[in-house]
Amino acid sequence: MVTDTPILHVDMDAFYASALLRDRPELQDRPVMVGGGHRGVVLAANYPARAYGVRSAMTGTRARRLCPQVVVLQPDYDLFTAVSASVMEVFRRVTPLVEAVSLDEAFLDVRAAGRRAGGPVELGEWIRATVHDEQRIACSVGVAASISVAKLASRRAKPDGLLVVPPDEVTAFLHPLDVGELYGVGDKTRTRLHRLGLVTVGDVAHTPVATLRRDLGHHLGGHLHDLAWGVDVREVSPGRAGVFGHGGPPDRSMGAQETFGRDTDDREVVLRELLRLTAKVTARLRSAAVAGRTVAITVRFADFTTITRSRTLGEATDVTQEVYAAAVRLYDAQGLQRARIRLVGVRVEGLVPRQQVERQGVLGERDRGWADADRAVDRAARRFGSAAVRPASLLGPGAGR
């Protein structure tokens, strides 16, 4: 297909809320948010809730203050994953060049699209109609020559719309926008730019790139200057987003973290949580057939300051006890006797395919017993569900008696 705007960005509207509301039509027109329970933040809000100022990433407390009558729904990730897979499948009917960014958004390159009906706009409208018919969820589409402009266009098209930005209108579209709209500009960078007097994308575009590099760092400075002129050479790469299991590049790390119900200074409580999180992570490593050399822990204190500590091992591992032992060493090395701890996390980095490790004859030989125990746990989890199997020290007092 010959077109000067071959990139589509498709973004579900209020995805988590929309997915849950499919089966709760009576709530459709009432303000609804997903998540935001004890110590949690809002994961998604439907448009009636947004009318009250409720936004994702806001604390549940704040959201309820803004909208006391808001209906709170619990997230259902199995449902979200299933709906997402169906939606992505719709995209692939248009083109194989689909890059899933997350469960609810994707880039499509329609240059190689078949003869399905017309140009990018027709394809975009077909996707919107089909997703709506088959999945009962509204989505918005941005159409442009590049990934970054398509992404901004879909945001402007919301809710339930489509916006094309032709190449000769890119700067007119971009330059009035606030710098915070640019991909890669979060709260911190936006504030810094504003303090430098750079408020709009046009301001960034007309600042010498050397100045931007000096003030923001070499990479970010150059990147933002490019984006401000709509220069973005990144291609849609279907290999990305390994979460969806489409044979993309393997993940670079896997981790798990959790905020305690209330802050704790009890080493035993912390270690039990580290073991639980480690078991969760290593089970994922094994099911993905990868192992990692670096073990990192995260500790967040009551005042929200957060530290990470990491240690690189001699060889990659997926063995629960090895990762756990490293995590405990890292934790104990901090000497946190009296600290009030809010959250701990465990992450394994530097992942490589397990065969690579096995070929070196290492994995499983060092601690055959522990590796065998892990395999037994994996088998039992497959048969009885993961809730049925966990390390003995995670069982409460009296368990098994």
Next chain:
DNA sequence: TCTGGGGTCCTAGGACCC
């Protein structure tokens, strides 16, 4: 009841090697 959980990438300093 202020502030989740899953990630990626960049920067920067020091160690270490050639």
Next chain:
DNA sequence: TCTGGGGTCCTAGGACCC
């Protein structure tokens, strides 16, 4: 005595995205 210059790995922190 008067001191290079890269390259890579490791660690810690921070910003960002969804």
